[in-house]
Amino acid sequence: MRALRAPMPSAAQLEAEQDRLSCGGLADLGFCAKDLAQLAALTWRINALKALRKAVIPGHVYQRPEILVGVADFIGDSYKLAKLCAETKAAAIVFCGVRFMAETAKILSPEKTVLLPAAGAGCSLSESITAADVRRLKAAHPGAPVAAYINTSAEVKAEVDVIVTSANAERILRRLYAKQPKVVFVPDEMMGRNLAASLGKKLGEELVIWKGSCIVHDKFDAFSIALYRKAYPGVRILAHTECSPALVALVDFVGGTGDMMAYVEKTRAPYYMLVTECGLGELARTRFPEKNFVFMCRLCPYMKMTDLRAVLRVLEDPSPSVRVEVPAETAARAKAAVRRMFELAEDTVKL
Ligand code: 13P
Numbered sequence: 001m002r003a004l005r006a007p008m009p010s011a012a013q014l015e016a017e018q019d020r021l022s023c024g025g026l027a028d029l030g031f032c033a034k035d036l037a038q039l040a041a042l043t044w045r046i047n048a049l050k051a052l053r054k055a056v057i058p059g060h061v062y063q064r065p066e067i068l069v070g071v072a073d074f075i076g077d078s079y080k081l082a083k084l085c086a087e088t089k090a091a092a093i094v095f096c097g098v099r100f101m102a103e104t105a106k107i108l109s110p111e112k113t114v115l116l117p118a119a120g121a122g123c124s125l126s127e128s129i130t131a132a133d134v135r136r137l138k139a140a141h142p143g144a145p146v147a148a149y150i151n152t153s154a155e156v157k158a159e160v161d162v163i164v165t166s167a168n169a170e171r172i173l174r175r176l177y178a179k180q181p182k183v184v185f186v187p188d189e190m191m192g193r194n195l196a197a198s199l200g201k202k203l204g205e206e207l208v209i210w211k212g213s214c215i216v217h218d219k220f221d222a223f224s225i226a227l228y229r230k231a232y233p234g235v236r237i238l239a240h241t242e243c244s245p246a247l248v249a250l251v252d253f254v255g256g257t258g259d260m261m262a263y264v265e266k267t268r269a270p271y272y273m274l275v276t277e278c279g280l281g282e283l284a285r286t287r288f289p290e291k292n293f294v295f296m297c298r299l300c301p302y303m304k305m306t307d308l309r310a311v312l313r314v315l316e317d318p319s320p321s322v323r324v325e326v327p328a329e330t331a332a333r334a335k336a337a338v339r340r341m342f343e344l345a346e347d348t349v350k351l
C-alpha cells in the first residue's frame with residue numbers, strides 16, 4: 001500500500017457531515033457546533049480514504065465517541081469484533097481498539113493488512129503474562145486444558161487450548177469441565193475469581209488462575225455501590241466481569257460490554273449505572289437517549305490513545321511501523337485456539 005493523501009470535502013459535504021455526526025449522537029453527548037465542524041473535516045476525509053483503500057474500521061465500545069459515530073463500520077465487544085474481522089471482505093482493517101484486538105484480526109485473516117493507529121495501545125492484562133509463563137503453568141498442571149482471555153498476546157494465544165471473552169468465558173469453561181476436573185484460566189485474576197464463584201469451583205485446585213489485572217476495572221470500589229443505590233433509588237447497577245468479586249456480589253448484573261448493552265436495551269429502570277470504562281456509558285447514551293445513566297466509570301489510557309488524527313495518518317501512510325504482523329507459525333497456532341472459541345461459544349462441536 002503506497003502513501004495517499006485523503007481528498008478534501010466541499011463546504012456542502014462538510015455541512016452534511018457535521019449534521020450526520022450531530023444526529024448520530026454527538027450533539028446528545030454535548031459536542032458543540034465548533035467541535036462538530038472540526039471533527040467533520042477529519043471524519044469526512046477518513047471515510048473517503050477508507051473507501052479508496054477498501055478498508056473497514058472496527059471500533060471497540062470503549063473508543064472515543066467521535067470514532068464510533070464518525071468512522072467505525074462495526075462496533076462491538078471483543079467477541080463481535082473478532083467475528084466480524086474474520087468475516088469481512090475488506091482488503092485492510094484499521095483497528096480502533098487495542099493491540100491484542102488488532103493481533104486477533106491479523107491471526108484470523110493473515111492475508112489482510114491490519115493497521116493499528118496508536119502503536120502504544122496495549123492492555124495491562126495482555127502485558128501481565130508471557131508465553132513462557134503459560135508453558136510453566138502447563139508443565140505444573142499436566143492434562144488440564146488452558147483457557148486464555150482474549151486480552152493476551154499472539155504468543156500467549158499460541159500456547160493455549162482455547163480463547164475466551166467476557167461474552168462466553170463461563171459457557172466455555174462449563175463445557176471444559178464437562179470432560180475435565182481441572183482448568184487453567186489466564187491472565188485476569190478477578191475474572192478468574194468470579195468464574196470460580198459462578199461455576200462453584202475451588203480456586204487453586206479445580207480452577208488455576210494467574211495474577212493479571214485490568215488497571216481500569218480493578219480500581220472500582222465496592223463500598224460506593226451502596227451510596228449510589230441510596231442516591232438513585234431504583235438504579236440498576238451493571239458491572240464488567242473484570243471487576244472484583246466483592247463488587248460483583250453487590251450489583252444487579254455482571255457480564256461483558258455486549259451483555260451490558262443488551263441488558264440496558266431489554267429492561268426498564270429509572271437509572272442505569274455501568275461500572276466499566278467510560279466509553280460504554282457514552283455509547284449507551286447515544287443508543288438509548290431516552291434512558292438515564294449515572295456514571296461510575298474510569299478511562300482506559302490504552303483505549304483512549306486512538307484519535308481521529310491517528311486514524312487518518314495510518315490510512316494516508318500505512319507504513320510497516322503501523323502494520324500489525326504476527327509470525328506465521330505463531331499465528332497458525334493462535335488461530336486454532338481462537339477458532340476453538342468460536343466452535344465452543346456457538347456450540348458447533350461436541351467435546
Ligand atoms: P469486552 O469484550 O467485554 O468488550 O471487554 C474487553 C475489555 O478490554 C474489557 O476491559
Ligand code: SF4
Pocket residue numbers: 098122123124125126151214215216217242277300301302303
Ligand atoms: Fe485492557 Fe483494562 Fe483497558 Fe480493557 S480496560 S483494554 S482490560 S487495560
